[in-house]
Every structure is written in C-alpha cells, then in structure tokens.
Amino acid sequence: MPSALPDGDVAPADGSLPESALRGLGRRPFGVYVHVPFCATRCGYCDFNTYTAAELASSPASPASWLDGLRRELTLAASVLGAPPRASSVFVGGGTPSLLGAPGLAAVLDAVRSTFGLAPDAEVTTESNPESTSPDFFARIREAGYTRVSLGMQSAAPHVLAVLDRTHTPGRAAAAAGEARAAGFDHVNLDLIYGAPGERAGDLAASLDAVLAAGVDHVSAYALIVEQGTALARRIARGDLPAPDDDVLAERYEQVDAALSAAGLHWYELSNWAAGPDAWCRHNLGYWHGADWWGAGPGAHSHVGGVRWWNVKHPAKYAELLSGGRSPAAAREILSTSDRRLERVMLELRLVDGLVMDALDPAARKEARVAAVDGLLDPAALEGVHGRFGRCVLTLKGRLLADAVVRRLT
Numbered sequence: 001m002p003s004a005l006p007d008g009d010v011a012p013a014d015g016s017l018p019e020s021a022l023r024g025l026g027r028r029p030f031g032v033y034v035h036v037p038f039c040a041t042r043c044g045y046c047d048f049n050t051y052t053a054a055e056l057a058s059s060p061a062s063p064a065s066w067l068d069g070l071r072r073e074l075t076l077a078a079s080v081l082g083a084p085p086r087a088s089s090v091f092v093g094g095g096t097p098s099l100l101g102a103p104g105l106a107a108v109l110d111a112v113r114s115t116f117g118l119a120p121d122a123e124v125t126t127e128s129n130p131e132s133t134s135p136d137f138f139a140r141i142r143e144a145g146y147t148r149v150s151l152g153m154q155s156a157a158p159h160v161l162a163v164l165d166r167t168h169t170p171g172r173a174a175a176a177a178g179e180a181r182a183a184g185f186d187h188v189n190l191d192l193i194y195g196a197p198g199e200r201a202g203d204l205a206a207s208l209d210a211v212l213a214a215g216v217d218h219v220s221a222y223a224l225i226v227e228q229g230t231a232l233a234r235r236i237a238r239g240d241l242p243a244p245d246d247d248v249l250a251e252r253y254e255q256v257d258a259a260l261s262a263a264g265l266h267w268y269e270l271s272n273w274a275a276g277p278d279a280w281c282r283h284n285l286g287y288w289h290g291a292d293w294w295g296a297g298p299g300a301h302s303h304v305g306g307v308r309w310w311n312v313k314h315p316a317k318y319a320e321l322l323s324g325g326r327s328p329a330a331a332r333e334i335l336s337t338s339d340r341r342l343e344r345v346m347l348e349l350r351l352v353d354g355l356v357m358d359a360l361d362p363a364a365r366k367e368a369r370v371a372a373v374d375g376l377l378d379p380a381a382l383e384g385v386h387g388r389f390g391r392c393v394l395t396l397k398g399r400l401l402a403d404a405v406v407r408r409l410t
Contacts, residue, residue, distance in 0.1 A: 008331030011309050015080045015327030018334065021305030026085035031286045032112050034070065035297030036094040037315050038063060040132070044165035044235070045193070047227035049299035049313050050095045061315035063100060066297070067107060069319035073296045073328060074115040081294075081304070086117040089283035090124045098128035102140035109145050123147055123282045130176040131168045138183035148281070149180045150189040150220070156210040157203035160196050163241065165231065174214040181215060187279055189218040194252040196224050197241040204252055208259040217279040219265055220272050221256045223249045250400050257396065268352040270399055288347045290340070298328075306335045345410050350402065354381060354393035355409075364409045368392050376405050
C-alpha cells in the first residue's frame with residue numbers, strides 16, 4: 001500500500017455504497033486484502049504505508065488495536081455488502097505480516113472466515129519477511145488455512161541488500177522458501193528487485209540461480225523505483241548513489257525473463273513468472289481484471305462495482321474511527337465509463353492473454369495494428385484464430401515499452 005493517498009470525494013461515514021456498485025456482486029471474483037502496517041525496520045527504498053515500533057512509540061496504535069479495528073472493519077464490510085460473497089482469495093500484505101506470528105495470522109484469517117467465509121478452493125496468501133519465519137511458523141500458518149506464501153528476497157548479493165537496507169542474510173530467503181515447501185505449501189513466491197545502484201549482471205544472475213535452486217513455482221521481479229521521500233531518494237539526490245539507468249533496467253528485465261523462461265517459469269504478467277496457470281496469483285489477477293475486493297487495514301484500497309475507496313493511513317486513526325462506529329475510508333471515487341475503459345486497457349494489457357481487440361475503439365484498433373508492425377504487439381494474436389477475437393498481446397519489446405503501448409491504445 002503506497003504511503004501517499006490520492007484525492008477523492010467524501011466517503012460516507014457508514015461506508016455505504018451506491019446500489020449500482022452492488023449490482024452483480026458475487027458474479028465477479030471477490031477478494032479480501034488485509035494490510036498489516038507494521039515493520040521491524042524501514043527499508044530505504046520503501047514507500048509503503050508502514051510503521052516501525054519506534055515510530056508508533058508515542059501512539060496508542062498497536063498490533064492488538066489494529067486487529068480489533070480489522071475485525072470491526074470486516075464486520076462493517078459484510079453489513080455494507082448485504083449478502084457478501086465468499087472470498088475466492090485472501091491476501092495479507094504489508095508491512096510485514098509475519099511479525100504477527102502464526103497466532104496473529106491465524107486470527108486474521110479467522111476474522112475473514114467469520115465475516116465473509118471462504119470459497120472451497122480459496123487462495124490464501126501471506127507475505128512474509130524471511131527473518132521472521134521458521135519451520136514451525138510455516139507449519140502453523142499452513143494448518144491455519146494459508147495456501148500460498150510470498151517471501152521478500154530482493155537479492156542474493158550482500159552489497160545490494162545493504163543498498164536497499166534489507167536486514168536478512170543473503171541465503172535466508174531461499175532457505176525460508178524451502179521451509180515453506182517442506183511445511184506443505186505448494187505455492188511459494190520469491191520477490192526480486194533488480195537495477196539497484198551497484199548491482200552487476202553477475203549479481204542478478206546469482207540471485208536468479210538462488211531463486212531457481214529454491215524450487216519455488218512463482219517469482220515476482222520488479223525494477224527498482226526511486227520513490228520521493230524515501231531514504232534511497234535522499235541518498236541519490238545527495239550524489240551518494242547513482243540513479244537507476246533505464247537502459248540497464250531493460251537489460252536486467254531481459255536477463256530475468258531469459259533465465260526464468262529457460263527454467264520453465266513463464267511470464268503471465270509484466271512482473272510475474274510462474275510454473276503454470278495453477279501457480280498464477282489469483283488474488284492479483286482479480287486486480288488486473290477489475291474484479292471486486294475489499295481492502296481492510298490502514299491505507300488499504302478497495303474496489304466494488306466501479307467504486308474505489310481508500311482508508312486513512314495511520315493505524316491509530318484507523319482504530320479510532322472504527323471503535324466509534326465509523327468507516328475508516330478517507331475518500332472515494334466513482335469511476336466513469338471512460339475511467340473504467342482506460343483502466344481495463346492499462347491492466348489487461350499487462351497480462352499474457354492480453355486485451356481483446358473489441359475493447360478498443362476503431363482508432364485504437366488501427367493503432368494496435370501499427371504497434372504490431374513496430375514489433376510491440378504479437379501480430380498473430382492480433383488477428384485471432386479459429387473464430388476467436390483478436391487480442392493485443394505484448395511482445396518482449398512491447399513489455400519493455402508497455403506504458404508507451406498503453407498511451408497509443410487510449
């Protein structure tokens with residue numbers, strides 16, 4: 001959850017939604033996102049809505065008050081939605097959810113179960129910091145009902161971890177992935193960040209080797225983005241570190257894609273590779289397909305039927321509002337038809353299945369054919385086969401220039 005919240009319209013104090021937003025609820029996938037805003041330390045590159053114990057020392061906020069607020073928000077959500085659908089996916093992110101320990105994560109999932117219920121095949125993911133996990137931790141959260149674990153590795157190179165202010169030892173993330181698999185998790189993700197100052201191609205190759213040796217079925221790899229207001233941004237502004245180079249980032253992306261593809265992990269979203277469709281993150285696919293989800297926790301974002309809203313950021317204010325019987329929403333927006341069309345292009349174009357041509361107006365379809373000539377879209381997919389609609393599917397070159405392709409099609 002990014003630390004900066006957008007502007008928007010006033011959100012109702014009771015959390016109510018327009019009738020139009022509730023129409024069709026349950027016919028679309030429904031997910032629950034839970035934001036855990038606590039971290040042991042603050043990474044220098046991170047712009048997420050997180051707080052260390054020292055930053056909350058003078059505040060009444062605590063994991064206990066946060067959990068109480070979470071239960072209240074989920075109860076509010078069930079009331080607002082009327083007959084809420086069972087969650088087809090749950091994603092506990094942060095922050096550092098593993099700081100709650102296995103009992104805390106079990107309590108989070110119990111709260112979701114008691115308010116929404118879980119679909120029989122629900123995907124239930126938690127993010128975890130390798131340093132706050134253990135074989136017992138994984139065994140206990142697997143028993144509690146979690147089906148998927150995502151671990152922050154970022155790099156196997158000590159000097160890269162130091163630049164990112166990551167505190168785990170280089171081998172710990174891969175070891176934690178092995179512990180998760182031994183505990184019965186079939187689906188384990190490792191996160192990588194590439195393009196950090198001082199990272200060499202050999203450093204990334206070593207990180208990819210470590211990821212593949214861990215035997216995970218999913219990898220997320222992100223180019224380093226220097227967010228304003230972070231410690232990393234200040235170091236770069238002072239000249240202590242060089243800024244990431246766009247050409248180098250493109251080379252690193254190609255390196256990631258080649259190594260993972262050769263090992264049988266193929267891209268299904270711009271920054272995500274998996275062993276097959278069973279390993280795709282269904283919760284995130286809900287975001288990319290514009291499905292419904294309720295985001296609970298400080299700073300969390302939600303979307304139901306074309307209405308998007310976001311919660312207040314600070315955990316103390318979050319708990320205060322809910323204890324007073326009010327919604328924690330800071331603001332909301334009702335998406336227009338043009339907003340929803342733009343978002344569909346932006347999000348679905350990121351996926352390996354691409355965007356159906358019928359979603360584009362005539363001018364954009366013409367532009368799509370030009371993009372195919374330019375090598376940005378797959379010409380075979382664009383034409384369609386066996387009576388199927390043509391689709392806009394990015395080539396490797398197109399993935400590197402995805403933002404430009406979106407601009408051409410909107």
